Amino acid sequence: MSHSRAWDRRWVAGVVLGAALVGGSSGIAGGGAAGVDELKHAYRRPVAIPFPADNPYTRDRERLGAMLFFDPRVSGSGWISCATCHNPGLAWGDGLPQAMGHAMQKLSRRTPTILNQAWGDSFFWDGRASSLEAQALGPISAPQEMNQDPALLVVKLRKLEGYRTLFEIAYPGEGLTTATIAKAIATFERTVVSGIAPFDAWVAGDERAISEQAKRGFLLFNTKARCAACHSGWNFTDGSFHDLGHETRDLGRGALLPRLVLMQHAFKTPTLRNVDRRAPYMHNGTLATLRDVVELYDRGGIDRPSRSREMRPLGLAPEDKEALLAFMQTLTSADGPVTVPELPR
Amino acid sequence: MRTSRILALAALLGLASAAAAADLRVVQRDKKFAIDRLDIRVGDTVRFVNDDEVSHNLYSVTPGMQFEVRIQQPGQSDKVTFKKAGVALVQCAIHPQMNLRVSVAP
Numbered sequence: 001m002s003h004s005r006a007w008d009r010r011w012v013a014g015v016v017l018g019a020a021l022v023g024g025s026s027g028i029a030g031g032g033a034a035g036v037d038e039l040k041h042a043y044r045r046p047v048a049i050p051f052p053a054d055n056p057y058t059r060d061r062e063r064l065g066a067m068l069f070f071d072p073r074v075s076g077s078g079w080i081s082c083a084t085c086h087n088p089g090l091a092w093g094d095g096l097p098q099a100m101g102h103a104m105q106k107l108s109r110r111t112p113t114i115l116n117q118a119w120g121d122s123f124f125w126d127g128r129a130s131s132l133e134a135q136a137l138g139p140i141s142a143p144q145e146m147n148q149d150p151a152l153l154v155v156k157l158r159k160l161e162g163y164r165t166l167f168e169i170a171y172p173g174e175g176l177t178t179a180t181i182a183k184a185i186a187t188f189e190r191t192v193v194s195g196i197a198p199f200d201a202w203v204a205g206d207e208r209a210i211s212e213q214a215k216r217g218f219l220l221f222n223t224k225a226r227c228a229a230c231h232s233g234w235n236f237t238d239g240s241f242h243d244l245g246h247e248t249r250d251l252g253r254g255a256l257l258p259r260l261v262l263m264q265h266a267f268k269t270p271t272l273r274n275v276d277r278r279a280p281y282m283h284n285g286t287l288a289t290l291r292d293v294v295e296l297y298d299r300g301g302i303d304r305p306s307r308s309r310e311m312r313p314l315g316l317a318p319e320d321k322e323a324l325l326a327f328m329q330t331l332t333s334a335d336g337p338v339t340v341p342e343l344p345r
Numbered sequence: 346m347r348t349s350r351i352l353a354l355a356a357l358l359g360l361a362s363a364a365a366a367a368d369l370r371v372v373q374r375d376k377k378f379a380i381d382r383l384d385i386r387v388g389d390t391v392r393f394v395n396d397d398e399v400s401h402n403l404y405s406v407t408p409g410m411q412f413e414v415r416i417q418q419p420g421q422s423d424k425v426t427f428k429k430a431g432v433a434l435v436q437c438a439i440h441p442q443m444n445l446r447v448s449v450a451p
Contacts (some may be wrong), residue, residue, distance in 0.1 A: 121442040229399050240440045260438045262402050264418055309400040
């Protein structure tokens with residue numbers, strides 16, 4: 001059947017390679033190398049970061065955006081910055097099950113990483129923003145999060161000569177407005193990209209970059225475990241929305257699309273880049289380890305009308321799960337320290 | 346002229362076509378629509394075909410032109426008849442990068 005041709009190719013590659021592994025081959029680069037090469041091709045890194053036509057990149061915009069991102073005065077209280085939750089030392093998350101907001105309020109969802117958001121189609125766990133520019137003002141203005149009236153933020157920042165100058169340089173003639181604040185932050189966020197991971201080195205041809213177990217995990221990821229149905233491409237996400245059958249009362253995208261059964265309890269598929277540095281997991285941080293996440297997928301989640309049609313019991317063997325975990329650990333890059341900019345006073 | 350326009354569009358985009366507008370097909374493949382816009386007339390019927398490896402869930406929330414296609418498993422297809430003039434944005438609830446603009450002329 002034509003509709004299954006791509007999966008068929010992956011399964012053929014899987015069968016061939018699985019046989020090689022069972023037969024004691026030295027590894028995935030054995031008889032099924034052509035199939036693996038085809039799979040690898042789908043995971044090659046892009047050559048450039050995409051920027052929108054109405055907010056093209058300049059170094060000045062990135063620099064201004066970085067300042068705003070790290071400036072706690074962007075919040076109503078003056079002590080929460082974007083980086084408070086999107087901490088570069090924690091893979092641009094906060095490591096908490098659920099985020100902390102204004103006045104230490106516990107929020108209902110986990111802080112998503114901002115890694116690789118330049119390639120996103122929709123933003124927030126429920127996809128309610130269609131651009132990073134639209135997203136940027138959301139947490140700033142939300143009373144539970146940064147609690148800052150955007151109009152008053154403009155007034156506050158205009159009092160700082162340094163910002164007035166930087167905005168004029170970055171967005172000449174556009175002024176210091178809520179729109180240019182959002183555009184600058186979005187520009188900086190687009191530059192936050194996960195670096196070269198061992199997996200990338202393997203895709204580029206270094207056979208020793210990852211273990212044989214991880215290579216087998218990559219194969220399972222694309223075949224039996226069905227992870228690549230959604231965690232596809234170099235960023236390991238297609239940006240799709242699914243109810244994974246995970247216990248939650250949160251409607252997710254269903255709150256935006258109440259008539260669509262499949263969107264109830266559905267959340268955006270996150271990137272798997274640097275995933276082993278971003279525990280705990282899921283939209284509500286209720287799974288402590290990646291192993292717990294693999295177990296959820298293996299069980300197939302709660303069978304309910306909204307559950308994604310991609311979810312089903314997988315029948316993974318213990319060694320399959322270990323291989324998947326080994327593979328996911330190869331997606332973490334050593335990105336090094338991030339410089340916090342000096343802020344205008 | 347209208348028929349030729351539709352046939353030209355279908356041929357250009359590699360879509361299955363038929364002599365009658367009522368048999369227009371829009372294919373979903375690799376998490377994309379085969380086209381990003383479609384010009385039709387009131388009363389035309391479009392068959393949405395899931396020729397993908399994953400499920401899709403098409404809908405439109407354009408005022409006056411709302412509809413939802415059932416959850417389509419790979420290989421399934423469904424028809425939608427456009428009864429009002431206007432521009433409907435058809436999206437997949439699962440895959441937000443899938444957008445099709447359907448212009449329905451009176």
